[in-house]
Each structure stands twice: as structure tokens, then as C-alpha cells.
Amino acid sequence: MQKTRMEAFSDGVLAIIITIMVLELKVPHGEELTALRPLVPAFLSYVLSFVYLGIYWNNHHHLLQAAGHVNGKVLWANLHLLFWLSLLPFVTGWMGENHFASLPSAMYGGVLLMAAVGYWVLARSLVAAEGEKSLLHKAVGKDYKGAISVLVYAVAIPLAFVRPWISQLIFVAVALAWLVPDRRIERLM
Amino acid sequence: MQKTRMEAFSDGVLAIIITIMVLELKVPHGEELTALRPLVPAFLSYVLSFVYLGIYWNNHHHLLQAAGHVNGKVLWANLHLLFWLSLLPFVTGWMGENHFASLPSAMYGGVLLMAAVGYWVLARSLVAAEGEKSLLHKAVGKDYKGAISVLVYAVAIPLAFVRPWISQLIFVAVALAWLVPDRRIERLM
Amino acid sequence: MQKTRMEAFSDGVLAIIITIMVLELKVPHGEELTALRPLVPAFLSYVLSFVYLGIYWNNHHHLLQAAGHVNGKVLWANLHLLFWLSLLPFVTGWMGENHFASLPSAMYGGVLLMAAVGYWVLARSLVAAEGEKSLLHKAVGKDYKGAISVLVYAVAIPLAFVRPWISQLIFVAVALAWLVPDRRIERLM
Amino acid sequence: MQKTRMEAFSDGVLAIIITIMVLELKVPHGEELTALRPLVPAFLSYVLSFVYLGIYWNNHHHLLQAAGHVNGKVLWANLHLLFWLSLLPFVTGWMGENHFASLPSAMYGGVLLMAAVGYWVLARSLVAAEGEKSLLHKAVGKDYKGAISVLVYAVAIPLAFVRPWISQLIFVAVALAWLVPDRRIERLM
Numbered sequence: 001m002q003k004t005r006m007e008a009f010s011d012g013v014l015a016i017i018i019t020i021m022v023l024e025l026k027v028p029h030g031e032e033l034t035a036l037r038p039l040v041p042a043f044l045s046y047v048l049s050f051v052y053l054g055i056y057w058n059n060h061h062h063l064l065q066a067a068g069h070v071n072g073k074v075l076w077a078n079l080h081l082l083f084w085l086s087l088l089p090f091v092t093g094w095m096g097e098n099h100f101a102s103l104p105s106a107m108y109g110g111v112l113l114m115a116a117v118g119y120w121v122l123a124r125s126l127v128a129a130e131g132e133k134s135l136l137h138k139a140v141g142k143d144y145k146g147a148i149s150v151l152v153y154a155v156a157i158p159l160a161f162v163r164p165w166i167s168q169l170i171f172v173a174v175a176l177a178w179l180v181p182d183r184r185i186e187r188l189m
Numbered sequence: 190m191q192k193t194r195m196e197a198f199s200d201g202v203l204a205i206i207i208t209i210m211v212l213e214l215k216v217p218h219g220e221e222l223t224a225l226r227p228l229v230p231a232f233l234s235y236v237l238s239f240v241y242l243g244i245y246w247n248n249h250h251h252l253l254q255a256a257g258h259v260n261g262k263v264l265w266a267n268l269h270l271l272f273w274l275s276l277l278p279f280v281t282g283w284m285g286e287n288h289f290a291s292l293p294s295a296m297y298g299g300v301l302l303m304a305a306v307g308y309w310v311l312a313r314s315l316v317a318a319e320g321e322k323s324l325l326h327k328a329v330g331k332d333y334k335g336a337i338s339v340l341v342y343a344v345a346i347p348l349a350f351v352r353p354w355i356s357q358l359i360f361v362a363v364a365l366a367w368l369v370p371d372r373r374i375e376r377l378m
Numbered sequence: 379m380q381k382t383r384m385e386a387f388s389d390g391v392l393a394i395i396i397t398i399m400v401l402e403l404k405v406p407h408g409e410e411l412t413a414l415r416p417l418v419p420a421f422l423s424y425v426l427s428f429v430y431l432g433i434y435w436n437n438h439h440h441l442l443q444a445a446g447h448v449n450g451k452v453l454w455a456n457l458h459l460l461f462w463l464s465l466l467p468f469v470t471g472w473m474g475e476n477h478f479a480s481l482p483s484a485m486y487g488g489v490l491l492m493a494a495v496g497y498w499v500l501a502r503s504l505v506a507a508e509g510e511k512s513l514l515h516k517a518v519g520k521d522y523k524g525a526i527s528v529l530v531y532a533v534a535i536p537l538a539f540v541r542p543w544i545s546q547l548i549f550v551a552v553a554l555a556w557l558v559p560d561r562r563i564e565r566l567m
Numbered sequence: 568m569q570k571t572r573m574e575a576f577s578d579g580v581l582a583i584i585i586t587i588m589v590l591e592l593k594v595p596h597g598e599e600l601t602a603l604r605p606l607v608p609a610f611l612s613y614v615l616s617f618v619y620l621g622i623y624w625n626n627h628h629h630l631l632q633a634a635g636h637v638n639g640k641v642l643w644a645n646l647h648l649l650f651w652l653s654l655l656p657f658v659t660g661w662m663g664e665n666h667f668a669s670l671p672s673a674m675y676g677g678v679l680l681m682a683a684v685g686y687w688v689l690a691r692s693l694v695a696a697e698g699e700k701s702l703l704h705k706a707v708g709k710d711y712k713g714a715i716s717v718l719v720y721a722v723a724i725p726l727a728f729v730r731p732w733i734s735q736l737i738f739v740a741v742a743l744a745w746l747v748p749d750r751r752i753e754r755l756m
Contacts, residue, residue, distance in 0.1 A: 005196055005250050007572055012204030012390075015579030018653070019587065020208065024216065025657050027591065031665035050653070054646040058639070061572050072247070076368070079243040086207070086239070090214050098220035179643070194385055194439050201393030201579075209397065213405065261436070265557070268432040275400050275428070282405035290409040383574055383628050390582030398586065402594065450625070454746070457621040464585070464617070468592050476598035 003070045006078055010060060013082045017089060018053045021046055024093035042096030045108075048171060049092040052112065055178045056085060056119065066136045067126045077125040081118035087111050105167045106160035112171065113153035120146050149174055192259045195267055199249060202271045206278060207242045210235055213282040231285030234297075237360060238281040241301065244367045245274060245308065255325045256315045266314040270307035276300050294356045295349035301360065302342035309335050338363055381448045384456055388438060391460045395467060396431045399424055402471040420474030423486075426549060427470040430490065433556045434463060434497065444514045445504045455503040459496035465489050483545045484538035490549065491531035498524050527552055570637045573645055577627060580649045584656060585620045588613055591660035609663030612675075615738060616659040619679065622745045623652060623686065633703045634693045644692040648685035654678045672734045673727035679738065680720035687713050716741055 025042055028035035060081075070078075091111045095104040123140050130136045152174055160167040214231055217224035249270075259267075280300050284293040312329050319325045341363055349356040403420055406413040438459075448456075469489045473482040501518050508514045530552055538545040592609055595602035627648075637645075658678045662671040690707050697703045719741055727734040 002254070005200060008197060008575060009200045009204055009246060011572060011576045012201050012579050013208055015576055016205055016208040016583055018649075019580055019583040020212065022653050022657060023212075023587065023590075027657065027660035027664055029664070031661075031668040031670055033670060047650075050646075050650055054643070057576060057646075058642050061642070065569070075247050075250070076243070079239075079246075082207075083236075083239055086211050090211060090216065093216035094220075097216055097218070101220040103220055103222060191443070194389060197386060198389045198393055198435060201390050202397055205394055205397040209401065212401075264436050264439070265432070268428075268435075271396075272425075272428055275397060279400060279403050279405060283409075286405055286407070287409035292409055292411060380632070383578060386575060387578045387582055387624060390579050391586055394583055394586040398590065401590075453625050453628070454621070457617075457624075460585075461614075461617055464589050468589060468594065471594035472598075475594055475596070479598040481598055481600060 003064055003067060006070055006075060007064055010078060010082065011057075014053060014057050014060075014085065017085055018050060018057075021049055021089045021092055024089065024096065041099045042093070045092045045096035045100075048175065049088050051175050051179070053085065053088065055175065056081075056115065059119070059178070063123060063126065063136075063140070066140075068130060068134070068136075070126070071129050074122070074125045074129055077118070077122040081115060081122050084111055084115040084118050088115070100164050100168055102161045102164050105164045106157045109153050109157040109160060109167055109171065112174075113150060113157065116146060116150045116153060120150070145177075149178070192253055192256060195259055195264060196253055199267060199271065200246075203242060203246050203249075203274065206274055207239060207246075210238055210278045210281055213278065213285065230288045231282070234281045234285035234289075237364065238277050240364050240368070242274065242277065244364065245270075245304065248308070248367070252312060252315065252325075252329070255329075257319060257323070257325075259315070260318050263311070263314045263318055266307070266311040270304060270311050273300055273304040273307050277304075289353050289357055291350045291353050294353045295346045298342050298346040298349060298356055298360065301363075302339060302346065305335060305339045305342060309339070334366075338367070381442055381445060384448055384453060385442055388456060388460065389435075392431060392435050392438075392463065395463055396428060396435075399427055399467045399470055402467065402474065419477045420471070423470045423474035423478075426553065427466050429553050429557070431463065431466065433553065434459075434493065437497070437556070441501060441504065441514075441518070444518075446508060446512070446514075448504070449507050452500070452503045452507055455496070455500040459493065459500050462489055462493040462496050466493070478542050478546055480539045480542050483542040484535045487531050487535040487538060487545055487549065490552075491528060491535065494524060494528045494531060498528070523555075527556070570631055570634060573637055573642060574631055577645060577649065578624075581620060581624050581627070581652065584652055585617060585624075588616055588656045588659055591656065591663065608666045609660070612659045612663035612667075615742065616655050618742050618746070620652065620655065622742065623648075623682065626686070626745070630690060630693065630703075630707070633707075635697060635701070635703075637693070638696050641689070641692045641696055644685070644689040648682060648689050651678055651682040651685050655682075667731050667735055669728045669731050672731040673724045676720050676724040676727060676734055676738065679741075680717060680724065683713060683717045683720060687717070712744075716745070 025039055025046060028039065088111055091104065091108045095101075095108045098104045120143065123143060123146070127134065127137045127140055152170060156167040156170040159170070214228060214235060217228065277300055280293065280297045284290075284297045287293045309332065312332060312335070316323065316326045316329055341359060345356040345359040348359070403417060403424060406417065466489055469482065469486045473479075473486045476482045498521065501521060501524070505512065505515045505518055530548060534545040534548040537548070592606055592613060595606065655678055658671065658675045662668075662675045665671045687710065690710060690713070694701065694704045694707055719737060723734040723737040726737070
């Protein structure tokens with residue numbers, strides 16, 4: 001089974017998710033600078049989620065570049081990842097509208113956690129489809145970075161109820177750590 | 190006539206349908222857990238529709254994988270299927286907002302029924318374009334599973350007026366039965 | 379210059395236009411059949427516009443199938459067509475919400491007219507890029523059907539101020555006349 | 568690394584941006600001509616932004632046509648450009664709703680400025696990936712047109728606080744100057 005349609009479908013879904021988030025930035029009624037003030041938290045959370053979706057798109061691109069073909073399990077693992085990412089506009093809007101309050105920040109972290117798990121499952125299912133001796137297996141390896149990210153999100157979620165800004169800082173830090181695309185795959189090819 | 194553009198267009202429409210459904214999850218105004226409570230039915234119906242669209246995308250993928258080329262009738266059969274699927278966000282939102290009431294649940298079943306018919310018509314039109322001796326014809330065969338699904342939906346619709354939760358249960362059961370992608374095609378290729 | 383990206387971009391825009399129209403079908407608050415009643419005109423105009431967009435997508439597909447390559451003028455002729463089609467959700471919603479009143483129906487006809495002109499310009503620019511002796515030129519030929527459609531729309535627009543239902547009937551009749559994809563191109567290939 | 572998925576993803580995002588802008592044209596409640604009057608500024612700003620996005624799509628198409636392959640830096644430069652373009656629907660709606668007032672016009676210019684910078688960065692990163700002796704380097708060259716555009720936008724922004732219509736005129740003039748696709752690349756290929 002070819003991977004092109006799975007790539008095209010994922011590109012479509014990710015492109016739409018990244019773009020509909022901007023619809024949460026509701027056009028204000030006034031024309032002065034003060035009319036934009038209430039949008040600042042929504043804008044900042046938009047930037048953060050845009051970067052996260054960019055990271056996911058880039059790594060998805062790298063991962064499938066290394067993969068040869070896909071099967072039914074891979075298709076569902078991919079849909080599972082897209083499901084969690086599709087919830088990002090909702091939690092982004094909720095977090096932005098409530099000025100980074102505790103529960104919305106924890107929920108945002110929860111969606112990031114589940115998306116990270118979804119990516120890990122997708123990578124595993126691709127390796128399983130390719131076989132243990134494949135180039136992909138070498139390239140993905142143990143995926144310590146992905147596992148650590150999951151752990152860090154798991155720590156950030158309860159911290160949102162202590163000090164939400166600590167969680168925010170963690171989300172930004174993890175994003176920065178991932179901004180570098182997955183060199184392991186580029187190196188091997 | 191090549192099938193690539195029909196695949197690309199279908200991917201686009203399905204990707205958008207799956208993503209705009211999340212817009213029905215309106216960002217709540219409060220920041221507490223109680224603010225999320227009214228969204229639970231909308232969320233559950235979103236999950237169900239996401240799974241259904243995933244199933245359609247997967248089976249569409251498998252079906253066209255086996256097909257060689259398309260003609261004008263196939264293009265319209267495909268648009269007919271996409272039309273019914275495009276109504277899914279509307280009935281999903283209506284069912285979710287009314288907490289799985291009778292009429293919205295019946296309408297939801299009606300759209301699922303028509304989409305199943307649409308898929309069946311698409312499969313027939315592809316077989317007709319390929320000829321009775323084609324690989325696709327062997328792969329699709331009698332399509333008992335599709336025919337039974339249509340029957341089950343037809344039963345679930347009137348049942349929604351007796352006990353809506355029975356219809357919901359049926360919709361979930363059919364989805365689970367379809368979660369396995371169409372092995373017949375994979376087996377033959 | 380290759381035509382693949384122009385096809386992909388057009389597929390994307392048409393897929394989004396066809397799908398966001400469904401957002402005009404606002405989820406009603408009641409759960410009874412009467413809650414759906416006010417949506418009937420919006421639904422009917424959605425069906426009509428869905429069919430029109432399906433026709434445009436099909437013919438666009440056929441047209442570019444016959445074309446070899448594109449240039450800067452073709453890209454802009456294509457964007458011009460997409461511009462008019464992008465106004466279809468707006469006039470569809472306006473016509474539906476006002477129960478097929480005179481002015482919205484005339485505006486709907488106006489957008490159909492401009493889209494037909496846009497398609498004609500695109501076909502001409504493709505023929506110009508290919509040369510007068512190309513397969514495309516033979517296939518597209520004089521395009522009487524396109525020219526007659528433009529004339530018919532031009533008649534339907536003023537008629538909307540006399541009896542709007544006459545215009546509606548004309549829009550439906552033209553759609554039916556176009557439902558058959560452009561056989562001229564299929565025949566020659 | 569192949570460029571096809573980056574093209575597909577960019578096509579998707581640009582197609583969605585160009586289409587969701589039309590959602591800012593809210594369907595009016597009345598059916599008379601006067602009901603459309605308040606939409607005129609929103610419509611005009613939609614046309615301007617549609618043309619700008621058409622220009623970006625065309626030039627993006629030309630630029631990547633000349634490019635051979637992409638790397639991680641190019642992917643991020645591309646996402647950076649798409650980020651600024653994704654803000655276009657917001658500033659378009661804000662400018663349209665406030666009838667081309669000073670601050671919204673300045674913000675519109677600011678987004679155009681950043682998008683122009685983003686395009687310039689993308690072109691540089693592609694040249695860096697291809698090497699100084701590449702066809703792309705010759706084709707893109709010094710990119711005086713891009714540099715001048717950035718300067719012109721930088722002048723138009725403060726002018727919006729003096730006379731907003733001067734800025735509008737400048738935005739229209741720059742768009743017209745760019746309507747001609749990048750001949751340098753077409754000439755060299």
C-alpha cells in the first residue's frame with residue numbers, strides 16, 4: 001500500500017487545523033489599539049500552537065520520508081495522532097480566552113501529551129510494518145526525545161494547578177527543544 | 190482518465206469535514222471543569238463521527254488502490270458520497286447539542302445510511318468501469334458487509350424514536366465492525 | 379511549467395468552498411422537526427451549489443487532463459475562476475436565508491455568470507498556451523455550451539425581479555444540462 | 568528531502584487562508600440592496616487580500632519550480648511565511664469592518680511587510696540549500712523587487728496614520744506591480 005495518500009490526507013488535516021485556529025482570533029469591533037488588547041493571550045497561544053503543529057508536520061514529514069509503505073494499522077495510528085491534534089484549536093482557544101488559567105493550561109498539556117503518545121504509536125507502527133532491520137528502525141531508534149517529552153508534559157499538567165506560568169514555560173521549552181527537525185533520519189539518509 | 194485528482198479532491202473534502210466538526214465544540218466562557226460539562230455530548234458525537242470519517246477515508250483509500258482508472262460516472266458517484274458525508278458535521282452538531290435526542294439521532298442514522306448507500310454506488314460504478322473480470326470485482330465481490338450495514342442503519346433509525354440509546358449503541362457497534370480495514374482488497378493484492 | 383500544483387491548489391480551494399457552505403446550515407436549537415423547517419431553503423440552495431461546484435470540479439478536471447502545461451496567464455485565469463466560485467458560499471447563504479427572494483437570486487445568477495465567464499477565459503488561456511493545433515483546441519472547440527450558459531444566466535438575472543422562481547428553475551435546468559461531463563474531451567483522448 | 572510535501576502543505580494552507588477570508592463576509596439579514604452596503608469595505612479588502620494571496624501562491628510556485636530539494640531550514644522558513652499569511656484573514660476582516668481606518672490599515676501593512684520578509688527569507692534559505700552556483704541563485708538573484716516592496720510597505724505603515732487612503736493606494740500599487748509573475752525564473756528555465 002502506498003503512503004502518498006496518507007501523506008496528502010495528513011497534510012490536508014494539519015493545514016486546516018493550523019488555519020482554523022486563526023478563526024479564534026475574533027475580529028474586534030473597535031479600531032483602536034485597546035481593541036486588540038484582549039486578543040493578546042489568544043494571539044500568544046495561537047503562536048505556540050502554530051509552532052507545535054509546525055513541529056508535528058516537520059517530524060511527520062521526516063518520519064514518512066524514511067518509511068517505505070504503510071498498512072491498515074499505520075493508517076489508524078495516523079488518524080489517532082490527527083484526532084488529538086484536531087483538539088488543539090479547541091484547547092488553544094480555551095486557554096487563550098481564559099488568560100492561561102490553571103485548568104485550560106492543564107487541558108492544553110493533556111492534548112500535547114496525547115499527541116506525543118500518538119506520534120510515538122505511529123512511529124512504532126511504522127517500524128513494525130517495515131521490520132526490525134529497516135532503515136526506519138535505525139533512524140527512529142529508541143526515541144528518547146519523544147519519551148522524555150511525554151514525561152515532561154506529564155509533569156507540566158499537575159504543575160498548572162500550582163502555577164500555570166510554569167506549565168506554559170515548560171510547553172515553550174519543549175517546543176524549542178523540538179524546533180530542530182529530527183536529525184537522526186536526515187543523517188542516515 | 191487518471192484517478193489521482195479524484196483521490197486528492199476526496200482527501201481534501203474529507204480532511205475539511207473531519208476538521209470543521211471540531212468547530213462545533215464551541216470554546217466555553219468559564220475556566221472551571223463545570224464549563225466543560227455541557228460539551229460532553231458534543232465531544233462524544235465528535236469522536237463517533239471522527240471514527241466514521243476515518244473508516245470512510247480508509248476504505249475509500251483501499252477501494253481506489255484496487256481501481257485502475259475512473260470515468261465521468263465514477264466522479265459523480267464519488268461526489269454523491271462526499272455530499273452525504275458533508276452533512277455529517279451538521280447532524281453531529283445537532284445530535285450533540287440535543288444530548289442524543291430521538292429525532293437528531295434518527296437523522297444521524299439517516300445520513301450514515303445514505304453515506305453507506307453512496308459508498309456502495311461508488312464501488313459498483315468502479316467495478317462497472319473496470320469490467321466484471323477485474324481485480325477490483327473480485328476484491329469487492331458481493332460486499333455483504335456494506336449491505337448488512339445499510340440494513341442495520343435502516344433498523345436503527347425507527348428505534349431512535351423508541352429508545353435513542355439503542356440507536357447510539359448500534360452506530361457504535363457498526364463503527365467497531367468497520368474499524369478493521371477491508372482485508373479482502375489487501376489480501377488479493 | 380507543470381500543471382500539478384495548479385491542479386492541487388484548485389482541488390484544495392474547491393474542496394474548501396464545497397465544505398464551508400455546509401457551515402451556513404446552522405445547527406438549530408430545538409430537537410423537533412419544526413426546528414429544521416427554517417433550514418429547508420438553506421438546504422436546497424446548498425444542494426444546488428454543491429451540484430454546481432461538482433460540475434466545475436469535473437469540467438476543470440477534464441480540461442486540465444487535456445492540457446499539457448501552464449504559464450503565468452493560465453495561473454491567473456485559474457485564480458480568477460476560483461475568485462468567483464469563492465463567492466458562491468456567500469450568495470448561497472444569502473439566497474437561502476431570504477427564501478429565494480429577488481435580489482439574492484439575481485446575485486446568485488450574477489456569480490454563476492461570472493464563474494462561467496471565468497471558466498471560458500481559463501479554457502481560452504489554456505488553448506493559447508498550447509497553440510491552435512493542439513488536442514485541447516480540438517477538444518474545447520467553440521464551446522457553444524459554455525457560451526449559451528452565459529447567455530441563459532444573463533436572461534435569468536433580470537427575470538429574478540419578475541418571478542424569482544423562474545430564475546431558480548433556469549439555474550436548476552442549466553445544472554442538469556451540465557451534469558454530463560464534457561464528453562468532447564473524453565471522446566478525443 | 569523531496570519538495571512535494573512542502574508544496575502540498577503550502578497549497579493546502581494557502582487554499583484555506585484564501586477561502587476562510589470569505590467567511591468574514593457575513594450573510595446579511597435583509598434582502599434589499601441596502602443590506603449589502605455595509606459589506607462593501609469588507610468585500611474590497613477581501614478582493615485585495617485575494618490578489619495578494621494569489622501573488623504569493625504564484626511566486627511560491629515559481630520559486631519551488633526552480634528549487635531542487637529542501638532541508639529542515641527551508642521547511643521552517645516556509646512555515647514562517649505561512650504564519651504571517653495566516654494572519655491576513657484577521658487583518659483583512661479588521662480593516663474591512665472599520666472602513667479602512669488608520670490603525671487597522673497600518674496593521675494590514677505590517678502583516679504584508681512581515682510576509683514579504685518571510686518570502687525573502689524563504690528564497691535565501693532555498694538558495695543556501697542549493698548552493699551559490701545553482702540555477703535558483705541566478706534566477707532569484709538580488710531580488711530588488713522584493714527588497715523594494717519591503718521598503719514601500721515600511722513607508723506605507725506610518726502614512727496610514729496621516730491619510731489611510733494613501734496606504735491603501737500603495738498596497739494596491741504594490742499588488743499591481745507583482746501581478747506579473749516572476750519572469751526571471753521563467754526566462755531562465
